[in-house]
Amino acid sequence: MRPIVIQRIYLIVPGILAILMALSVACGSASAPAISDPPSAPAANDPVPAPAVNAPAPAPTAIEVAPADTQTQALPAPTNAPQQPAQAIAASEQPVAPTAVVAQPSPIVVDGAERPILKAGVIWLDSPLDPVEGAWAASQSGMAENLFRVSAANLGPEPWLATGAEQIDPMTWQIGLRADVRFHNGAVMDADAVKASLERTILLSPGTGERLAIESVEVKDAHTIVVNTMEPRPTLPGLLTISQAAIVDAAAVDAAGEGNFLTAGAMTGPYIPTEYVLKERLVSVANDDYWGGAPPLAGIEHVAIPDTNSRELALQAGDVDFAMNISPEAVERFNDDPGLHSRTAGAGTSVVMWWVNFERGTLSDPLVRQAVSHAIDRESIAGLVAPAGTGSFADLLLPEVMASCPGVAGPAYDPQRAADLLAEAGYVDSDGDGYVDKDGQALEIVIGGYPQRFQLPIMAEAAQAMLAEAGIRAQVQITEWSVVKEPTWDLFGWYNNVVDAGDPVLNVSKFVGLHTDGSNSGANNYGQYSNPELVAIIEQAGDVADIQQRQEIACEAQAVVAAEIALLPVAHAYMVYGANEQVTGFDPHPHRLYMFDNRIGLSE
């Protein structure tokens, strides 16, 4: 019997292969629902669930028309009158999944011409669609919209579904609403709906509720709400940009039932979701009743491709038309390819930096801290980690467009000054080994970081070499982001968003303020830096609503941070996209939250 098996192996193997192929075809067609992962997924869009505020990099979008000087300004009028939403959305088979499988995105025919579907390679797609569950998927893909959004021009808040906001007193804001907005299900977005949506956010996302500190929402008239806060919230419009506060039709979501968010038609953006298979794909069709005008596309199919090389190759191979978050190498490659191009946003909204450890001892001596910072040429390291077109040197935490601070600068590269400071601190090379020491103890710096952000290991190695030239022995430990909480490092590489809620003060204070309150101030102070003078400066912002004044306060705070070397910024990272030549109307927004709007199209 055994011989038969062996003798016939030539026949058996092709047989197996044929069966497997058939199986793969069968699975392929069945797989959509079968493989879809369940709902409630993680929210972070990045593998590095980096600490809260800091997120990953990717983000998107187009620069919008909107008025740069925000508050109280009416936006251009609505276009087409709302009619019934085009899409029939079928019910989901799996009650608990956001994965409802739905109607196929049949090409929409307008003016007799069939509109194309854009295929976009994105990173994760592992977060739920419902914005209140902490997801960015719906905002990034042009499905969910907020009352305000972060402006491409100054990274401050600008009206979106709102027409403007007016501060009546420190605890009260009046917000005007666009009159021409309908949810995907056809319901009108009026003051009652906005009130219900904000109340839903506060109920279901306690963290967001704490930041907003909303006591009550009153309906003044059909298109005006009055928001009362529990404590002064001068930056309420900025806080309303957070993705959990996107406006949804709360009544429709409740009616649809748990896990049926997709079928509720509860969002307002230019694209309507039709199918979402977690970690695989998110499909949408155009919302032809969109208040900003119907998109030129029939819809967008987002495909999750976590591996950066694969995402770039998929674009080169024509599997996708568009890829987010591409590498600096790909930027050059794409720009040399006549069929492709890369697009870079106009400003960096994330920073790569080093935490400075004030707790461990080595760098708590101000002289040593200064010596180390003068020994590191941050600007040339920025050139390594942020090649042309993908980022720029970050002398200070905040990007220039968010807060321009003339005269404020961080420690400049100055090896001579570093040597002098070391000598002043008592460190000399007494044993002739090339490294300084004091009382027989060598000076050794541990530079930490995590590998998921490609910039961090490069930064650590470059700094190690520069410190060695200054006679400081440095050790590189690239491990894992949570190590930042263990007192085992002196400098720790970090990647963080710096335009949270469009507020310059918050984006300085969250790194260095020491009081962790609902505003998130001090939430990430991993260096344990403590300075009453800085806290006093930040506290001045307590009830200041004027954005210019807040920029001035942020500059004052950054001056202290730079002088004290509370941390060391290195580079601002830009959102970088790749697209083929058919992609039109794409204008990358500096913030990852806004990737697609109603202007992106595909030419023939």
Add this chain to the structure above:
Amino acid sequence: MGAYLARRLVTLPLLLLGISGVSFILLNLAPGDPAEIVLRQRNPGQAPGPAAVAAMRTELGLDSSLPAQYARWVSQAISGDLGRSYVTEQSVAAQLVRRTVPTAVLTGSALALALLVAVPVGILSARRRGSPEDTAARLVALVGAAAPSYALAYGLIILFAVKLSWLPALGYGSPAQIVLPAIALSLAPMAQLMRLIRASMLETLGEDYVRTARAKGLSEQTVAIRHTLRNALLPAIGATGVNLGYLLSGSVIVETIFTWPGLGQLMVGAVLSRDYPVVQGFVTYIAVVVLLVNLAADVALRVADPRLRFGRVEV
């Protein structure tokens, strides 16, 4: 045979206990508090307070001692409950089962492809030892065995998807999409099997019974197929069992590159997001599969080779 099988089956649970215990300890040695990671993932942009972290530790059962946690895990695992993902809150066992199909399709195709090429080429190579064909086959085998699968994967994408546009670069669902990942995954085991079959063919060709067969006046064809190949394939059967373990681990990389929605991709995501129950469940699941396949290969060998069955040779 029965006693042998019984002995192997008794050691199986002990091996599993050892493997799962080691992975449990290693996972817990890694830095980072899963409770905090979970909270940050569920509320991006917000740093969880100490009270919330403590409550989550209790919810996840992280507040009991390590041995107690492991004991609870083992007792649940025996009844088929591998716990719930920290991240998706979904049953780990259900996720593993759902993702087994794509991985089985991929590794099965890769293994079949490897055998399909390695067996005839190995035989040919041995029969024409020293010929240009033999040299070429050995060279290809060397490259296949030496090149890491991720390099092969990217190379295949660049050549067949980007330059030639013959096949899609990635994805899952259509027959065309399986071709590149299956080739990328199969090259290393293919090379290994090819060399193994060639070597054992050469060895068998020198045996007395082959000389006897030739002396009887049988044709070279008959000698090669009926007398030599049958014996030469024995080591290949054993190697196939071992190769399955290789294929499953190799699929972690290949699935990630080709966005193939299988176990490997699940594992990578779980490791990156510190999803301990999924990682632990994956390790145990793969251990079960590899151990069973190796057992099956050993049994198959004994069925195929009487010398092993009667205990004259210990393997």
